[in-house]
Amino acid sequence: MSVTDFGPATAASRPALLRFPGDVRTVTGSTFLIESDHARVLLECGLFQGFTDLRRRNRAKLPYDASSIHAVVITHAHLDHCGYLPRLVRHGFRGPILTSAHTARLAEIVLRDSARLQMETARHANEHGWSTHRPARPLHDETDVDTTVKFFDAVPVGNHVETMAGTRLTPLHGGHILGSAWAQLTLEDGHTLATSGDLGRPGHPLLLPPEPFTGADVLLMEPTYGIRRHEPERALTEEPAMTSARYTVNDVMTKNVVTVTPDTEFKEIAAAMKQWKVAAVPVIESKGHVVGVVSEADLLPKEEFHAHRIGLIEQMYRPGDTAKAGAVRAEELMTSPAITVKPDVPLPQAARLMADQRIKRLPVVDADGSLKGIVSRADLLKVFLRSDDDLAAEIRREVVNRLFPASSVKASVTWGVATLTGRVRDVTLIPVAARLAQSVEGVVGVDCRLEGEASD
Numbered sequence: 001m002s003v004t005d006f007g008p009a010t011a012a013s014r015p016a017l018l019r020f021p022g023d024v025r026t027v028t029g030s031t032f033l034i035e036s037d038h039a040r041v042l043l044e045c046g047l048f049q050g051f052t053d054l055r056r057r058n059r060a061k062l063p064y065d066a067s068s069i070h071a072v073v074i075t076h077a078h079l080d081h082c083g084y085l086p087r088l089v090r091h092g093f094r095g096p097i098l099t100s101a102h103t104a105r106l107a108e109i110v111l112r113d114s115a116r117l118q119m120e121t122a123r124h125a126n127e128h129g130w131s132t133h134r135p136a137r138p139l140h141d142e143t144d145v146d147t148t149v150k151f152f153d154a155v156p157v158g159n160h161v162e163t164m165a166g167t168r169l170t171p172l173h174g175g176h177i178l179g180s181a182w183a184q185l186t187l188e189d190g191h192t193l194a195t196s197g198d199l200g201r202p203g204h205p206l207l208l209p210p211e212p213f214t215g216a217d218v219l220l221m222e223p224t225y226g227i228r229r230h231e232p233e234r235a236l237t238e239e240p241a242m243t244s245a246r247y248t249v250n251d252v253m254t255k256n257v258v259t260v261t262p263d264t265e266f267k268e269i270a271a272a273m274k275q276w277k278v279a280a281v282p283v284i285e286s287k288g289h290v291v292g293v294v295s296e297a298d299l300l301p302k303e304e305f306h307a308h309r310i311g312l313i314e315q316m317y318r319p320g321d322t323a324k325a326g327a328v329r330a331e332e333l334m335t336s337p338a339i340t341v342k343p344d345v346p347l348p349q350a351a352r353l354m355a356d357q358r359i360k361r362l363p364v365v366d367a368d369g370s371l372k373g374i375v376s377r378a379d380l381l382k383v384f385l386r387s388d389d390d391l392a393a394e395i396r397r398e399v400v401n402r403l404f405p406a407s408s409v410k411a412s413v414t415w416g417v418a419t420l421t422g423r424v425r426d427v428t429l430i431p432v433a434a435r436l437a438q439s440v441e442g443v444v445g446v447d448c449r450l451e452g453e454a455s456d
């Protein structure tokens, strides 16, 4: 295929010719061939993978002369992008294989593994006679890999290198796998061409985010997932979500709990509540299980009924209260079964339970029903009383260091309001940072003043 509508050429050279020997109507076997007056560069050298029809293409006659290729550019170490290299070398290629240092190291492992698999498959086919080829031969073997790795020529990501006279290569972080880099080529006629390779998403915990596309006359894209839409919200917050709702009931509950037994009498309960200044007591049976809760509200009807005789009609409308008025022991006063909460429940969930049930405190019980503590609405607010320094330290640790490692981004907190300042390379992470800072428990607001790095 000839790409002729490049627009006005900037140099006297003829426009380059772009060909697609692979990766057409399929997503494996990535290969593009760019030919200018003095350079023949192969972009990617992938293996066809999948069904037999596709794999057969690996053995087809090459539509170009391997020995005439000056250089190969590899974006990353997946087989569908680099797996044909030993075969290309077997066909006579002897130029530099330009790629990042990490891809070079990783590709060697991947190619050796691939060679061993092919050799084993060929041996198995010959032993059992299931191949149509007699004898079956591997596409390439370990000796081909030994030769191939000698041609790896690492190019630092972000640097420009002159590959041939007038042809310049710039690899840029691809964020797909270790070492992956998309490639930008400036051709001798002055035009530019970029190939995406496979690109990752920003916000990966280990990989640098893909470098934004900065423009080219021709862009070659990998379409594997081109028709699908990621769910950006979830995808971006999944990993760093540890900052959200990390505090559980266990962190804020009161562990010394005043309790009563089912046969504790009214006066004793009232005295205990007064002495310990608590508004409710869990009722514990002999095995230590919580069977109910007696709260001030449960005691009040008793007091009220003491004060005046209540009419029959009122008793009919308030049967529950009337029963409590006659009760003298905890088991008759208590609200049962008790609404309880597990220690590992996140605070927002405990708060919702209290709101839904219109109660001010929850006994905390473990899996076998034993009492571990009690949590009140006031306890839930403790996280909002964390010091500004404490909050700022957590934002630096969990948000800034994770999203913008080795950057100059600053986080400070005043009266619970976090301020983020500085310049970041990947502007798509700015809203993520604001959201994560907001999700740090105790932060009441975020003033996000992050900006993108000034482009040069």
Ligand SMILES: [Zn+2]
Binding pocket: 076, 078, 176, 198
């Ligand atoms: Zn890949």
